[in-house]
Amino acid sequence: MTTLEDVLALVAIDSVSTNESALAKYVYEHLIVNSDLEVERIGDNVIARSVGLHSFRVLVAGHLDTVPGDVTASVIEGDVLHGLGACDMKGSLAGMIDLALDKTPRPVEVTWVFYAREEISRSQSGLLEIAELRPDLLVADVAVLAEPTGGRVEAGCQGTLRIKITLGGARAHTARPFTGRNAIHRLGDLLSFVALYQPREVQLEGVTYVEQLQAVSVEGGVAPNVVPDVASCVLNHRVAPDRTLDQAVQWLRDFLGELLDEQDVVEVKDWAPSASPELMNPHLTRLVEISGETPQAKVGWTDVATFREFGIPATNFGAGDPLRAHRSDEYVTTDEVNRFASVLGEWLRSTPNTSGTSI
Amino acid sequence: MTTLEDVLALVAIDSVSTNESALAKYVYEHLIVNSDLEVERIGDNVIARSVGLHSFRVLVAGHLDTVPGDVTASVIEGDVLHGLGACDMKGSLAGMIDLALDKTPRPVEVTWVFYAREEISRSQSGLLEIAELRPDLLVADVAVLAEPTGGRVEAGCQGTLRIKITLGGARAHTARPFTGRNAIHRLGDLLSFVALYQPREVQLEGVTYVEQLQAVSVEGGVAPNVVPDVASCVLNHRVAPDRTLDQAVQWLRDFLGELLDEQDVVEVKDWAPSASPELMNPHLTRLVEISGETPQAKVGWTDVATFREFGIPATNFGAGDPLRAHRSDEYVTTDEVNRFASVLGEWLRSTPNTSGTSI
Numbered sequence: 154m155t156t157l158e159d160v161l162a163l164v165a166i167d168s169v170s171t172n173e174s175a176l177a178k179y180v181y182e183h184l185i186v187n188s189d190l191e192v193e194r195i196g197d198n199v200i201a202r203s204v205g206l207h208s209f210r211v212l213v214a215g216h217l218d219t220v221p222g223d224v225t226a227s228v229i230e231g232d233v234l235h236g237l238g239a240c241d242m243k244g245s246l247a248g249m250i251d252l253a254l255d256k257t258p259r260p261v262e263v264t265w266v267f268y269a270r271e272e273i274s275r276s277q278s279g280l281l282e283i284a285e286l287r288p289d290l291l292v293a294d295v296a297v298l299a300e301p302t303g304g305r306v307e308a309g310c311q312g313t314l315r316i317k318i319t320l321g322g323a324r325a326h327t328a329r330p331f332t333g334r335n336a337i338h339r340l341g342d343l344l345s346f347v348a349l350y351q352p353r354e355v356q357l358e359g360v361t362y363v364e365q366l367q368a369v370s371v372e373g374g375v376a377p378n379v380v381p382d383v384a385s386c387v388l389n390h391r392v393a394p395d396r397t398l399d400q401a402v403q404w405l406r407d408f409l410g411e412l413l414d415e416q417d418v419v420e421v422k423d424w425a426p427s428a429s430p431e432l433m434n435p436h437l438t439r440l441v442e443i444s445g446e447t448p449q450a451k452v453g454w455t456d457v458a459t460f461r462e463f464g465i466p467a468t469n470f471g472a473g474d475p476l477r478a479h480r481s482d483e484y485v486t487t488d489e490v491n492r493f494a495s496v497l498g499e500w501l502r503s504t505p506n507t508s509g510t511s512i
Numbered sequence: 513m514t515t516l517e518d519v520l521a522l523v524a525i526d527s528v529s530t531n532e533s534a535l536a537k538y539v540y541e542h543l544i545v546n547s548d549l550e551v552e553r554i555g556d557n558v559i560a561r562s563v564g565l566h567s568f569r570v571l572v573a574g575h576l577d578t579v580p581g582d583v584t585a586s587v588i589e590g591d592v593l594h595g596l597g598a599c600d601m602k603g604s605l606a607g608m609i610d611l612a613l614d615k616t617p618r619p620v621e622v623t624w625v626f627y628a629r630e631e632i633s634r635s636q637s638g639l640l641e642i643a644e645l646r647p648d649l650l651v652a653d654v655a656v657l658a659e660p661t662g663g664r665v666e667a668g669c670q671g672t673l674r675i676k677i678t679l680g681g682a683r684a685h686t687a688r689p690f691t692g693r694n695a696i697h698r699l700g701d702l703l704s705f706v707a708l709y710q711p712r713e714v715q716l717e718g719v720t721y722v723e724q725l726q727a728v729s730v731e732g733g734v735a736p737n738v739v740p741d742v743a744s745c746v747l748n749h750r751v752a753p754d755r756t757l758d759q760a761v762q763w764l765r766d767f768l769g770e771l772l773d774e775q776d777v778v779e780v781k782d783w784a785p786s787a788s789p790e791l792m793n794p795h796l797t798r799l800v801e802i803s804g805e806t807p808q809a810k811v812g813w814t815d816v817a818t819f820r821e822f823g824i825p826a827t828n829f830g831a832g833d834p835l836r837a838h839r840s841d842e843y844v845t846t847d848e849v850n851r852f853a854s855v856l857g858e859w860l861r862s863t864p865n866t867s868g869t870s871i
Contacts, residue, residue, distance in 0.1 A: 313687075315736055326837075327748045327750065328670065328672075328724060328750050328811040328812035328813070329811060330726050332835070335707065335726055337703060337727040338703060338704075339707075340700070340703060341700050341701075341703020341704040341705075341727070342700075342703075344696060344697060344704075345697075345700040345701050345703075347697065348694065348700055348701065365686060367686045367689050367694055367697075368694060368697060369686060369696070369734070369735070369739075369740060370696070370732060370736075370740070371696050371699065371730045371731060371732045371733065372730060372733075373731075374728055374731075374746070375728070376728070377674055377746070377782070378748065381729070384730060386696070387736070389686045389736060452687040453688075454687070479685065
């Protein structure tokens with residue numbers, strides 16, 4: 154049984170993104186004692202693989218890093234552990250370590266991946282670092298990403314698009330604005346319209362994705378006395394798995410319609426692709442059954458999309474309420490951690506159905 | 513008669529703000545040859561005063577500096593001089609120099625002020641520098657500021673208010689924005705409303721001031737995946753001379769009404785006061801008559817407001833179309849320069865009415 158003390162041991166080690174070295178060392182030293190595992194450290198990532206003879210391999214992954222915060226304020230109060238990363242995602246990591254050390258025979262091989270730098274720019278991701286340096290370590294038939302999901306399967310993930318819209322205008326003196334065209338006033342109309350956006354809901358394989366559109370930054374202005382001829386905003390669009398990047402951009406252009414002029418510029422700044430729910434996959438269906446919870450759609454973006462890029466069916470399943478992630482008051486409970494470890498352990502002990510046509 | 517070659521001599525000397533030294537030297541050396549004048553240089557400002565026995569003193573002022581631009585591209589084409597500062601305001605300066613060198617007796621004393629750094633932050637103004645170091649040099653009964661006005665009196669000036677409005681909100685993950693409140697979306701509504709502003713027109717002493725309200729900058733945003741809880745804009749409000757700063761701020765608060773919440777912050781960043789038209793002043797009325805043009809209200813801000821602070825009735829009157837100022841294609845014509853010098857010269861030769869009750 155995983156205890157809150159086990160989780161606290163992880164929470165007590167500062168692992169704010171790019172500072173995962175000490176925690177990677179801790180995990181490595183704990184896993185290396187299990188002689189059934191081949192444990193490797195790649196940068197600040199740790200990969201532990203059982204190397205038996207089973208033909209079916211399951212990968213379980215979690216990130217070592219946390220968002221910035223107070224790393225000294227962790228405390229156990231009864232059945233609750235408060236602390237930076239308690240929910241996202243050191244509760245799951247503690248369960249993963251316990252299961253990796255569990256020498257009970259399983260009908261599958263398991264790869265445990267503890268990776269760095271998930272909470273910052275994707276280009277710095279430890280998971281991509283492993284994929285570049287040692288792709289052989291990531292070969293698997295199915296994957297579980299132990300992000301906090303409240304102990305239920307959160308299927309797939311939505312893509313996330315950041316798009317910059319730069320509006321033009323014509324400069325003028327602010328005492329005679331009628332000779333110009335105020336780009337910031339134009340931006341106001343665009344932002345007001347974005348605020349009226351009604352989320353599109355998409356049902357896929359029984360779960361419902363809810364898209365979103367939010368302005369996340371604005372800038373503009375020329376000088377204190379000048380009607381500005383340029384203003385821009387960045388919109389973040391959460392895109393359901395049924396749309397590609399091109400479709401999402403085209404939808405946005407159509408949505409904004411005549412608010413955009415020919416002189417305006419629409420730039421894709423960033424795109425992280427979506428992942429389909431994979432709820433037809435028999436292995437992941439079995440995980441849903443064992444969890445005893447109705448699956449939901451993952452509305453945020455996770456590395457489930459990265460596994461999809463690797464060609465590995467994957468889903469999100471972890472300890473802790475996802476709404477608590479990235480909050481200064483995040484916490485995880487004994488029950489959440491044990492429920493996660495118990496369901497995951499049972500799933501890993503169950504015989505995979507490798508005869509299904511969907512494999 | 514002032515020639516375009518006289519203006520070109522000034523335009524050819526780079527005097528972009530804070531770089532007026534060479535032009536100040538040029539003006540000083542030209543004026544010092546007139547033994548009727550006491551010429552002083554204070555920093556990069558030049559003040560030339562006739563020191564006869566007349567009790568009435570007129571002050572004529574113009575700034576030496578220009579906005580940034582291409583200082584090498586000046587050219588005379590027929591009766592037109594193109595070049596940086598041709599319109600704002602070296603055409604007027606050339607006329608002022610000619611009149612300062614004119615030894616024809618006048619019934620008034622004249623103070624000629626050529627000052628630095630008008631086109632940048634008011635706190636750096638050369639006019640304020642003179643007022644601090646040698647206020648005695650600025651004593652006068654009436655003043656003309658030779659900013660470009662198209663050869664007509666442009667009376668008074670509007671105040672200019674810069675006000676920063678910071679809107680609050682509540683952070684959330686952009687995949688779950690319904691748990692937050694997007695400050696940038698709120699800003700969109702505010703900017704859209706500002707764009708609908710209908711200018712207030714105010715008749716004062718026969719001229720019409722037209723107020724304006726323009727957003728001049730925006731900023732906001734927290735992180736690419738975060739519903740922002742803060743966004744701000746700076747508004748520039750041009751305020752007619754019938755309103756004080758407090759009245760203008762109160763009007764703006766009332767105008768924005770329920771778009772502002774209790775958590776939002778309204779800050780006055782900058783205020784340059786207005787100046788009343790002074791069209792009841794008999795000396796300035798005479799200038800209107802001599803110009804032969806209907807006076808208009810000055811909708812921008814000028815140092816006429818500074819003279820008003822000094823207690824000196826003042827008005828704007830200069831060569832060149834004010835709509836050409838600060839444009840890369842600014843120019844001035846022979847006719848504009850001569851018309852300005854001719855009207856100003858006639859006014860300075862006319863006998864002041866010092867018996868009026870309004871003095």
